[in-house]
Amino acid sequence: MSTRRRFLGTSLAALVALTAPTGCSRIDRGEGAPARDLGPAAEVRLGYFPNLTHAPALIGVDQGLFARELGGTALTTQTFNAGPDAVNALLGSSLDVAYLGSGPAINAYAKSGGEAVRLVAGAVSGGAQLVVRPGIDAPGDLRGRVVASPQLGNTQDVALKRWLVDQGLPVGVDPGQVVVTNAENPKALDLFRRGDVHAAWAPEPWSSRLVLEAGAEVLLDEARLWEGGRFPTTVVLVRTRFLREHPATVRALLRGHLAATGLARTDGPAAKRVVNAALERLTGKALSGPVLDRAFDHVELTPDPLAGTFPRLARDAVTAGVAKRAADVAGLADLTLLNEVLAEAGEPTVDTAGLDEK
Incomplete structure (x- = not known):
């Protein structure tokens, strides 16, 4: 079999897996979830990738920035190597918060009929x-x-x-x-x-x-x-039900997230060391100094999810031939808590670009 035919077969098999329907109950999707605030959660389950483009998560976990803000709420972490796996964990309610690429974030929202998840912050642009x-x-x-x-x-x-x-x-x-x-x-x-x-x-x-x-x-x-030159590479997604029931916990996570982003902005060498040590711990191999330096030069750690880009991202999936129709991203974002945390820290708030409106 030729190399090109073998690659095509692999891609077609992956396409079947990507488009296969997944079961998701009304409760899993967040429908009917109680709107009342239940206070801080006993535990929050956080997912992220052992990738440089998930640097705020790597820094926040490794430096205890999330744990410090969470107080009595236990932090449980899980790493993923593929967006669909993390999406399935969110939709299956085995994960509460995840750092995800913009594409999987849109997919998670669309698969649940716009109910199960909300985008609450950006993490990384570019790269x-x-x-x-x-x-x-x-x-x-x-x-x-x-x-x-x-x-x-x-x-x-x-x-x-x-x-x-x-x-x-x-x-x-x-x-x-x-x-x-x-x-x-x-x-x-x-x-x-x-x-x-x-x-x-x-x-x-x-x-x-x-x-x-x-x-x-x-x-x-x-x-x-x-x-x-800015586009969302990684964003922070939260289960809608968890966001409704435990806003204090999500707010605490966002404070830790902002602290991780701030470390990268104010002390780049320290951020590089922390990220590289985390990558070595999670993957067994650190990046070389030149690779680390070049990679950091091409990414921007930012809490701004660049909400205005998401309608285009949804359309691009259709143009690219990986979706039959553009996902309706209206209502995907809830940046209320992020903007509260930013205001508390004396930082500029971010624009929802209408992505918070259905």
């Missing part, structure tokens, strides 16, 4: 690049080449496929088309080194690893595609 093998100098050079994205329908996969449409480059295995394969970031790095993959739309620190460790070159920084 995704299209990197290529030397000799690929223009978009058209990707015809007949294999391009990797981390996962079917994830944030980078949608961005890649939307960009290919804009460039007039069809996705497929026929001559003149671009082969898109979905490979987890570590595997994509190995495939690139072996020459089985010619390009990758990768988040940090993987784009930096591809450049510094595998000889890739940057064809496009995704920041160039967004106004002001």
Whole structure:
């Protein structure tokens, strides 16, 4: 079987898994959840990824910033390697709060009919690049080449496929088309080194690893595609029922989240050390100094979820061919507690851009 046919089969199998229906009761979706405040929760279950683009979570957990603000509420953490797994945990009520990519966040909201989850803060902006093998100098050079994205329908996969449409480059295995394969970031790095993959739309620190460790070159920084160079890479999602019943706990988490973001802003070297130590503890391997420095240069830790970008993100999934219709994101955001915490800290509040209105 040819490499391109094998990659296509893998992507089609993943598509079936992505679009398969998942059971979700009315209670799981948050419908009928009591609106009354039950006070601080006994426990809060927090999910995040061992990725540099989840740096506020890594810092907040490692430095005890969440635990300090939570007081008597126990913090239980769980790490994930794939957005759909974290989404299923949220929708199945086995997780209360999660750091997620913007794509999985929209998917979680849409799958629950706009009921189960709310976006309560941003975490990271930027940090995704299209990197290529030397000799690929223009978009058209990707015809007949294999391009990797981390996962079917994830944030980078949608961005890649939307960009290919804009460039007039069809996705497929026929001559003149671009082969898109979905490979987890570590595997994509190995495939690139072996020459089985010619390009990758990768988040940090993987784009930096591809450049510094595998000889890739940057064809496009995704920041160039967004106004002001800012787009949401990671956001904070909370189960709606948990938010309604335990706003004090969510507020405490957001204080810890803001403290983690502040550490990165005021002491970059310390933030890098903390993040790298956390990555080594969680994955067994730290990043090299050059990779760490380059990756941090391409991301912005910010509590602003850049709410105004979400309607476009939903439309992009349709343009990219990973959704049949644009998800209705009206009502996705509830930034009330975030803006309260920001005001208390003397920080500027963030714009909901109407994303809080159904």
